[in-house]
Amino acid sequence: MRVVPRASKSEIVGDLDGALKARIASPPVDGAANAELIKLLAKTFDVPKSAIEIIGGQASRTKKIKISNINPSDFASKNLA
Numbered sequence: 001m002r003v004v005p006r007a008s009k010s011e012i013v014g015d016l017d018g019a020l021k022a023r024i025a026s027p028p029v030d031g032a033a034n035a036e037l038i039k040l041l042a043k044t045f046d047v048p049k050s051a052i053e054i055i056g057g058q059a060s061r062t063k064k065i066k067i068s069n070i071n072p073s074d075f076a077s078k079n080l081a
Helices: 032-045 072-077
Strands: 002-004 011-016 019-023 052-056 064-067
Touching: 011 032, 019 032, 032 052, 032 064
Parallel strands: 002 019
Antiparallel strands: 011 019, 052 064
16 A cells, blocks of 8 residues: 555545555654554445554555455455546
């Protein structure tokens, strides 16, 4: 996942080189952008925030995300592009 902080609003804007791209309104200070990303993904995939974990790239714009309790078909059915 590729994250762009300090955007005008938080949204998933599509695909960038095979990874999802998200724009996050929060600045990358004290974990605010990571928390906003988790909130956005939870809302997008209709899962609790506790089901989403950033497993790589805590301080990077490129992150590795794990989403529990979601089927691949649920992921594919979302119009994210």
